[in-house]
Amino acid sequence: MAKPLGTTIGSMPITSHPTTEHVKAGTATHCPYCALQCGMIVAADEADGVVRNVSITPRRDIPANAGGLCQKGWTAGELLTNGERLTTPLVDGRPATWEEALDHAASRIAAIRAEHGPDAVAVFGGGGLTNEKAYLLGKFARVAVGTSQIDYNGRFCMSSAAAASIRAFGMDRGMPFPITDLAEADAVLIAGGNMAETMPPFIRHLTLMRERGGGLIVADPRRTPTAAAADLHLQITPGTDLALALGLLHLAIAEGYVDDDYIAARTTGFDAVRTSVSAWWPERVERITGVPVALMRETVRLLGTARRAMVLTGRGVEQHAKGTDTVTAFINLALALGLPGTEGSGYACITGQGNGQGGREHGQKADQLPGYRRIDDPAARAHVASVWGVDPAALPGPGRSAYELLDALGTRDGPRALLLFGSNPLVSAPHVGRVIDRLASLDLLVVCDIVLSETAAAADVVLPTTQWAEETGTMTNLEGRVLLRRRSVAAPSGVRSDLAVLSGLAARLGHPRGFPDDPEEVFEELRRASAGGPADYSGITYERIAEEGGVFWPCPSEDHPGTPRPFLDRFATPDGRARFTPVAHRPPAEDIDEDYPLYLTTGRVLAQYQSGAQTRRIAPLTEAAPEAFVELHPDLAERIGVADGERLQVISRRGSASGVARLNSTIRADTVFMPFHYAAEGRANLLTNTALDPISRMPEFKVCAVRLEKAA
Ligand SMILES: Nc1nc2c(c(=O)[nH]1)N[C@H]1C(S)=C(S)[C@@H](COP(=O)(O)OP(=O)(O)OC[C@H]3O[C@@H](n4cnc5c(=O)[nH]c(N)nc54)[C@H](O)[C@@H]3O)O[C@H]1N2
Ligand SMILES: Nc1nc2c(c(=O)[nH]1)N[C@H]1C(S)=C(S)[C@@H](COP(=O)(O)OP(=O)(O)OC[C@H]3O[C@@H](n4cnc5c(=O)[nH]c(N)nc54)[C@H](O)[C@@H]3O)O[C@H]1N2
Numbered sequence: 001m002a003k004p005l006g007t008t009i010g011s012m013p014i015t016s017h018p019t020t021e022h023v024k025a026g027t028a029t030h031c032p033y034c035a036l037q038c039g040m041i042v043a044a045d046e047a048d049g050v051v052r053n054v055s056i057t058p059r060r061d062i063p064a065n066a067g068g069l070c071q072k073g074w075t076a077g078e079l080l081t082n083g084e085r086l087t088t089p090l091v092d093g094r095p096a097t098w099e100e101a102l103d104h105a106a107s108r109i110a111a112i113r114a115e116h117g118p119d120a121v122a123v124f125g126g127g128g129l130t131n132e133k134a135y136l137l138g139k140f141a142r143v144a145v146g147t148s149q150i151d152y153n154g155r156f157c158m159s160s161a162a163a164a165s166i167r168a169f170g171m172d173r174g175m176p177f178p179i180t181d182l183a184e185a186d187a188v189l190i191a192g193g194n195m196a197e198t199m200p201p202f203i204r205h206l207t208l209m210r211e212r213g214g215g216l217i218v219a220d221p222r223r224t225p226t227a228a229a230a231d232l233h234l235q236i237t238p239g240t241d242l243a244l245a246l247g248l249l250h251l252a253i254a255e256g257y258v259d260d261d262y263i264a265a266r267t268t269g270f271d272a273v274r275t276s277v278s279a280w281w282p283e284r285v286e287r288i289t290g291v292p293v294a295l296m297r298e299t300v301r302l303l304g305t306a307r308r309a310m311v312l313t314g315r316g317v318e319q320h321a322k323g324t325d326t327v328t329a330f331i332n333l334a335l336a337l338g339l340p341g342t343e344g345s346g347y348a349c350i351t352g353q354g355n356g357q358g359g360r361e362h363g364q365k366a367d368q369l370p371g372y373r374r375i376d377d378p379a380a381r382a383h384v385a386s387v388w389g390v391d392p393a394a395l396p397g398p399g400r401s402a403y404e405l406l407d408a409l410g411t412r413d414g415p416r417a418l419l420l421f422g423s424n425p426l427v428s429a430p431h432v433g434r435v436i437d438r439l440a441s442l443d444l445l446v447v448c449d450i451v452l453s454e455t456a457a458a459a460d461v462v463l464p465t466t467q468w469a470e471e472t473g474t475m476t477n478l479e480g481r482v483l484l485r486r487r488s489v490a491a492p493s494g495v496r497s498d499l500a501v502l503s504g505l506a507a508r509l510g511h512p513r514g515f516p517d518d519p520e521e522v523f524e525e526l527r528r529a530s531a532g533g534p535a536d537y538s539g540i541t542y543e544r545i546a547e548e549g550g551v552f553w554p555c556p557s558e559d560h561p562g563t564p565r566p567f568l569d570r571f572a573t574p575d576g577r578a579r580f581t582p583v584a585h586r587p588p589a590e591d592i593d594e595d596y597p598l599y600l601t602t603g604r605v606l607a608q609y610q611s612g613a614q615t616r617r618i619a620p621l622t623e624a625a626p627e628a629f630v631e632l633h634p635d636l637a638e639r640i641g642v643a644d645g646e647r648l649q650v651i652s653r654r655g656s657a658s659g660v661a662r663l664n665s666t667i668r669a670d671t672v673f674m675p676f677h678y679a680a681e682g683r684a685n686l687l688t689n690t691a692l693d694p695i696s697r698m699p700e701f702k703v704c705a706v707r708l709e710k711a712a
């Protein structure tokens with residue numbers, strides 16, 4: 001019997017309340033970080049415009065966290081009082097007034113555009129930005145600048161799962177059911193996700209499931225806290241999940257678990273998929289994946305006999321050059337078992353960033369207009385152009401995807417200016433050595449941030465912005481539930497909101513109207529722009545969200561209740577049926593060889609968030625996770641003569657990074673792991689591969705070939 005899922009992970013309780021006697025009356029809002037968007041009450045003392053003594057209390061009325069928070073959430077108040085907060089614009093590294101900084105940025109943008117055309121100016125956004133910001137950023141790029149060159153960090157996040165969901169279901173709502181459905185399942189397969197560290201309160205839903213007798217299966221090359229708590233751990237070779245999914249479907253067919261009635265009534269294309277998995281017999285899959293046949297059989301039995309079952313994917317299977325096909329193979333498995341679009345069962349992608357779901361819907365993507373519309377669809381262009389009051393012909397077409405955009409900066413045909421909001425690519429982009437050169441070759445780099453991130457430190461113009469609890473905006477959580485993140489404390493003097501920055505730049509570029517800085521006004525326009533699109537927000541208002549605690553999209557009118565389970569009656573395809581698509585396994589873009597004999601995989605630790613720009617500045621978090629490390633098996637450590645805690649150099653074809661050795665006998669002996677949260681020599685992305693998925697354009701963050709050396 002597996003261990004019960006714990007209630008404490010790391011040093012902080014994740015499900016209990018703090019003592020509440022001293023808690024001041026505060027504002028109900030949401031966490032600054034991940035897509036769980038835990039509800040919290042933020043209270044603080046304010047005197048002379050300075051915020052002190054911030055207290056954070058978890059909300060019980062938000063089902064995703066229901067009274068729990070992780071260590072990052074508990075300590076988020078320190079973001080509001082941090083001494084490293086930016087409060088003055090910088091031009092060429094020197095403090096400047098807002099007028100000077102905005103004038104300088106706008107005049108350089110105008111000059112570069114006049115000389116080289118609008119596509120010489122690029123815009124890069126983030127999945128942590130509110131819906132209002134993501135929407136206005138997309139409009140700013142297309143209307144105020146006129147550029148096609150806009151994309152965002154979500155391309156590095158869940159884009160493969162989004163592409164696979166659109167391929168299968170006609171629509172990408174990451175989790176097409178309320179998170180509380182998990183507790184009612186009889187079996188859950190998590191492929192490449194480590195929620196015990198990446199979304200600790202999520203575990204509560206799995207604990208409830210297991211307490212009812214449900215089975216948890218986790219596929220991960222490492223024995224993570226999530227895998228350790230599972231009934232079955234499939235300790236897979238990195239980059240081989242596609243073969244695993246094909247093998248599981250092969251077994252499901254062979255052992256009679258396929259739901260023929262569901263397939264006939266709700267899907268198309270099964271015959272081709274059945275044929276495509278016929279050669280994926282279990283012994284062959286075991287040779288490729290390292291997962292024992294017996295565990296595969298048990299997995300299929302658990303999923304196949306469950307009355308209700310869920311298949312979930314995380315970045316572990318998605319961040320590969322074949323991520324879209326891998327997720328497709330897991331969706332094929334779920335469809336064959338009859339799960340998606342039925343009550344209490346389904347497939348979901350576990351979205352990561354705070355507004356990872358909403359951030360991929362409203363137009364900061366290279367190929368997209370608001371409402372999850374395609375920018376190459378004439379009807380979508382006509383609708384959005386009418387809301388924006390422009391000629392549809394004036395809207396640019398699709399631009400480059402995130403890595404392709406970064407890779408093109410400063411090249412002969414590439415952009416010469418970049419405006420960046422809510423991302424820190426000098427830590428988080430693949431093959432970061434290349435990205436350092438590309439950013440350095442720009443004529444203009446403008447970064448909006450709350451702190452001097454590694455990327456902001458390289459900018460010509462830095463604009464200090466307000467953050468979560470200092471401003472209001474909507475966030476769409478991993479369930480597709482639109483939430484209101486309310487202003488709870490005063491912003492420090494000297495900072496402006498991202499909306500105000502866009503408004504100020506647009507005015508200087510000749511657009512004094514159409515770029516309001518009031519979030520609700522922007523949301524009202526977003527509602528109209530999204531109306532009739534797949535992600536239809538037209539029935540959602542700030543008032544409704546406040547009253548109802550969140551509204552699920554699509555919500556096409558104010559009297560519509562919202563859509564917690566969009567696929568119950570039909571999928572979002574033209575014929576209403578889900579589509580099976582046959583996919584083929586292939587090895588990682590860069591496999592191991594004599595010179596680089598180990599797989600490197602990368603990911604997260606509980607106490608750090610993303611590029612670390614925010615969390616590396618919070619004392620309790622840096623104490624908990626102070627520096628870059630390399631997790632490796634003791635046998636491997638012995639071979640290279642390194643002891644626990646000694647410094648290691650990790651070398652790939654693209655660069656070299658360093659971290660302290662962390663010996664762990666539960667990791668595969670052919671695999672090393674590094675978190676990607678750290679700066680300088682600790683950057684895992686000095687090593688990672690830029691091979692892109694052909695459909696989602698996702699880089700292969702999760703597997704490349706490396707060798708280890710003891711640091712001199
Ligand atoms: N603490 C913390 N929480 C976060 C974040 C953070 O930075 N820190 N970021 C947020 C964001 S944006 C995201 S996207 C989510 C990500 O959430 P997760 O997807 O849970 O996070 P990762 O750690 O990137 O990857 C999950 C697991 O995939 C495994 N893995 C690596 N390679 C493979 C492989 O080839 N196959 C399989 N099956 N597994 C593999 C890793 O060992 C890792 O344990 O977390 C969110 N929450
Ligand atoms: N090797 C490797 N690399 C990875 C991954 C991996 O698993 N392995 N995961 C990838 C994934 S899933 C993701 S999501 C990316 C994330 O990587 P990044 O895009 O770098 O994400 P963050 O660190 O969240 O960057 C957000 C930045 O915006 C700032 N910020 C926060 N709030 C605001 C705001 O409201 N306005 C503005 N203007 N700025 C704000 C923060 O201070 C920070 O500097 O990394 C990717 N990179």
Ligand code: SF4
Pocket residue numbers: 031032033034035036037038065068069070071072073074198199200201
């Ligand atoms: S799980 Fe995510 S949303 Fe919840 S407290 Fe932690 S970082 Fe914040």
Ligand SMILES: [Mo]
Pocket residue numbers: 156157158352353
């Ligand atoms: Mo992400």
